[in-house]
Amino acid sequence: MAERAVIWEEKRATMVSTWTEQIVCTRRTDGTFSLRHFAFDDEGTSALPGDTRIKSPARFVDSLLGMNESFVLQEICDEICTKIEALDPVFAQRVRAYIAAEK
Numbered sequence: 001m002a003e004r005a006v007i008w009e010e011k012r013a014t015m016v017s018t019w020t021e022q023i024v025c026t027r028r029t030d031g032t033f034s035l036r037h038f039a040f041d042d043e044g045t046s047a048l049p050g051d052t053r054i055k056s057p058a059r060f061v062d063s064l065l066g067m068n069e070s071f072v073l074q075e076i077c078d079e080i081c082t083k084i085e086a087l088d089p090v091f092a093q094r095v096r097a098y099i100a101a102e103k
Contacts, residue, residue, distance in 0.1 A: 003027045007083040008068070008076070017041060023067055027087040033060060037067040057091070057098035073099045 008023040019041035026034045032055055037048035051063040064080070065071055077099045084092040 002029060003087050005083045005086050007080045008064075021068075023064065025084060025087060027091075031055075033087075033091070035060070035063045035067065057095045060091075060095055061098060061102075073102065 004024055004026045006022050007025045009020060011018065011020050013019075019039050022038045022040070024036045024038065026036070028034060032053045034050060034052040034054065036050040039046045039048060048067070051059070051066075054060050054063060061073065065073075077096060081092045081096050081099075084095060
């Protein structure tokens with residue numbers, strides 16, 4: 001059975017609305033990962049573009065950056081990788097190593 005974790009969440013607002021954005025990581029039964037980007041507001045939930053069948057840390061990081069271009073990976077690495085560890089500690093360590101090498 002697939003396992004999921006919310007790896008990033010942020011409340012956002014403008015002068016006329018408020019909403020919450022989330023990125024959910026799923027570890028699928030075949031060992032690959034998917035990332036889904038959601039926005040929640042008073043009117044419901046919107047699913048934004050995501051990525052599936054992620055096998056490498058490089059693709060995982062590229063997908064994250066595509067979902068939120070304001071991410072500074074070195075700043076959010078611990079937060080995100082700690083949450084990924086609950087799904088797959090080895091992959092979380094590989095993501096940490098990839099981000100560290102990208103400095």
